[in-house]
Amino acid sequence: QGRGRGGFRGGFRGGFRDGGGDEETGKRGFGRGGDILIFIFFCFRGRNEEVFPKASTAEKPDQEAGENAGPKVVYVPPPPPEEESSIFSHYATGINFDKYDDILVDVSGSNPPKAIMTFDEAGLCESLRKNVTKSGYVKPTPVQKHGIPIISAGRDLMACAQTGSGKTAAFLLPILQRLMADGVAASKFSEVQEPEVIIVAPTRELINQIYLEARKFAYGTCVRPVVVYGGINTGYTIREVLKGCNILCGTPGRLLDIIGRGKVGLSKLRYLVLDEADRMLDMGFEPDMRKLVGSPGMPSKEDRQTLMFSATYPEDIQRMAADFLKVDYIFLAVGVVGGACSDVEQTIVQVDQYSKRDQLLELLRSTGNERTMVFVETKRSADFIATFLCQEKLSTTSIHGDREQREREKALSDFRTGQCPVLVATSVAARGLDIEQVQHVVNFDLPSSIDEYVHRIGRTGRCGNIGRAVSFFNPESDTPLARSLVKVLSGAQQEVPKWLEEIAFSAHGTTGFNPRGKVFASTDTRKGGSFKTDEPPQASAPSPAAAADDEEWE
Numbered sequence: 001q002g003r004g005r006g007g008f009r010g011g012f013r014g015g016f017r018d019g020g021g022d023e024e025t026g027k028r029g030f031g032r033g034g035d036i037l038i039f040i041f042f043c044f045r046g047r048n049e050e051v052f053p054k055a056s057t058a059e060k061p062d063q064e065a066g067e068n069a070g071p072k073v074v075y076v077p078p079p080p081p082e083e084e085s086s087i088f089s090h091y092a093t094g095i096n097f098d099k100y101d102d103i104l105v106d107v108s109g110s111n112p113p114k115a116i117m118t119f120d121e122a123g124l125c126e127s128l129r130k131n132v133t134k135s136g137y138v139k140p141t142p143v144q145k146h147g148i149p150i151i152s153a154g155r156d157l158m159a160c161a162q163t164g165s166g167k168t169a170a171f172l173l174p175i176l177q178r179l180m181a182d183g184v185a186a187s188k189f190s191e192v193q194e195p196e197v198i199i200v201a202p203t204r205e206l207i208n209q210i211y212l213e214a215r216k217f218a219y220g221t222c223v224r225p226v227v228v229y230g231g232i233n234t235g236y237t238i239r240e241v242l243k244g245c246n247i248l249c250g251t252p253g254r255l256l257d258i259i260g261r262g263k264v265g266l267s268k269l270r271y272l273v274l275d276e277a278d279r280m281l282d283m284g285f286e287p288d289m290r291k292l293v294g295s296p297g298m299p300s301k302e303d304r305q306t307l308m309f310s311a312t313y314p315e316d317i318q319r320m321a322a323d324f325l326k327v328d329y330i331f332l333a334v335g336v337v338g339g340a341c342s343d344v345e346q347t348i349v350q351v352d353q354y355s356k357r358d359q360l361l362e363l364l365r366s367t368g369n370e371r372t373m374v375f376v377e378t379k380r381s382a383d384f385i386a387t388f389l390c391q392e393k394l395s396t397t398s399i400h401g402d403r404e405q406r407e408r409e410k411a412l413s414d415f416r417t418g419q420c421p422v423l424v425a426t427s428v429a430a431r432g433l434d435i436e437q438v439q440h441v442v443n444f445d446l447p448s449s450i451d452e453y454v455h456r457i458g459r460t461g462r463c464g465n466i467g468r469a470v471s472f473f474n475p476e477s478d479t480p481l482a483r484s485l486v487k488v489l490s491g492a493q494q495e496v497p498k499w500l501e502e503i504a505f506s507a508h509g510t511t512g513f514n515p516r517g518k519v520f521a522s523t524d525t526r527k528g529g530s531f532k533t534d535e536p537p538q539a540s541a542p543s544p545a546a547a548a549d550d551e552e553w554e
Ligand SMILES: Nc1ncnc2c1ncn2[C@@H]1O[C@H](COP(=O)(O)OP(=O)(O)OP(=O)(O)O)[C@@H](O)[C@H]1O
Pocket: 090, 091, 093, 136, 137, 138, 139, 140, 141, 144, 161, 162, 163, 164, 165, 166, 167, 168, 169, 310, 311, 431, 432, 433, 434, 458, 462, 463
């Protein structure tokens, strides 16, 4: 808690509260192309200042604003949907769904259980089977085929599989099955709730999405999932927990808070799940994760099952993750660890800083009403670009860590419904978010870490659908990423521009390397770190993004 929290809060606050729903202020923000002038007043300070330098020199990359900063949070989110049709609403799998079967799978660790081929073989009880069918799942994805039996067999797991390939259900289904088999029921009458499962994820929106997935698969059963995260009223959160809680989904700060208040006991805990595990264990969150596993009553790793999932897994983090897992954990890699999803067509465009804005406009005009996520490096540029696009009459909204939770949820919902087909986002939206019909991702600013790039472009091309990602490469600031980009592009069978190759391989010394560029890890580090990288393995060095983080993302 409190690592530089609230650093950039306040500066823009009063200027652009999101519209719809903010009755207190009556102000409207991005999304309607409305009252943005007040905001432009803050932001538009001439051509030179439209340049947003990389994080190290100006504003830091986005991190979550802390829930303890500023005045008491009164926001209570709208209740989750109750109608079956909304709970089970889903999008169709794409034409490449069956191609998942061709991806090479590496399973290591002693005696791994055999993979299943169908959901029938998963041994799910009737209610779970029904919920799987209602969710539109016909056939398991590779991470599900391998992950479900591994978890059902009681093994710890470190699983890596590409973005959008169904990791969430891979852990939810076997956990729910075990809870159902053992007949748990959440008690409404206890002052201290004792969940059997804790799931952690790095951002509020992602943990909320995981909670909704858990709620969907647990529909019609007596298993009760609850979600806790920053930016919403604590009293409300505690009341929700005390209504009964079997699966507690949370961002780390709120989880620690609620455990510290004595509202949640850990004596019944059987499963600890880290989604986006590499992020949860990197510099920004590692202390909180260590605090969590060291909380009073937390079963030791020998006495709980620990499950980790991500699409990226740097070598140093893999090694550290072993601290949280039993010695005989299973390592599951579907495809190349850290590889980009090959259903995303990746284009890299060389730009200079001053032409980016016009190029973005041209691009968005050519894509019509396609749902597009535009990633920028800082909160300030998110505001600036969103304002600019609104001025240009493109319905745009924005999400970043300085927006209030109400605004963030509104922005996401306007984007999901298509009311605002363009969402300008910082890295806070890079991981895990599963939004229907995102056809297009634009990296207006490239991130400083290749893993971050892989997650960002993975917001499109999900579940066998096709997507496109266009990235603006400014040689002045992005050269350190060039080599890793070339590797990721070729690893995903994408065309590598000649100029990018030249930049990548003419760079001397360390500038040509991305310190987090160990993207071609194809195997378990216990096998001796057989990473196909041209860099020497490094000690636990923080990623550039993580190094700049002094605040949580939750
Ligand atoms: N077996 C399946 N059949 C059909 N759809 C599925 C199946 N498994 C998952 N999905 C759907 O695919 C989408 C992506 O799944 P999910 O969000 O779990 O991906 P992920 O691997 O966690 O991605 P990320 O790395 O971005 O977090 C979701 O909409 C999910 O409901």
